[in-house]
Amino acid sequence: QKEVEQNSGPLSVPEGAIASLNCTYSDRGSQSFFWYRQYSGKSPELIMFIYSNGDKEDGRFTAQLNKASQYVSLLIRDSQPSDSATYLCAVTGLIFGTGTRLQVFP
């Protein structure tokens, strides 16, 4: 059974802080990893994807991948209240974690 694990949260951070979201996966052969943001009642929207070990930055977002430890993380810098949502980690693009709810308070 391929699994993707996330802490359900909520993760509460003040506006302007860094939010750190983590995800672990069980299938060592996984090659592609995705972070989606989902607002309540809406479909997921892609934030970032990462294929190689290390960091990948896009604006305020940084994805980090460590295949040896089988975890992938998402850092959100300068968090804004509009970032408040559930963040879904997906492996190979098809298997999703349960998501971490992020709350950014002013």
Add this chain to the structure above:
Amino acid sequence: GAVVSQHPSRVICKSGTSVKIECRSLDFQATTMFWYRQFPKQSLMLMATSNEGSKATYEQGVEKDKFLINHASLTLSTLTVTSAHPEDSSFYICSARDGSPPLHFGNGTRLTVT
């Protein structure tokens, strides 16, 4: 960017009736589409993989005869929930990809069975 249109966005039906949900890729050809179901406060659960011109591949535990999937063209896949019951009430989401990841999601369909 790649756009996936899903219709209807919301449907209410009576128990025992069937409901059809459409998923269209508007600006690309999708040889493969995916259907997910999401219950409140839970993650997306992959129901089936829909391949153009062939039978869908269902995930374990998903009833083929209840959730009929048709992928008649490169831009259209449909999911029909047959003889719907209240426990089928959920958020159904389709997605597609234009050859390689990532997935492009439709806006979802909120199904309520009374």
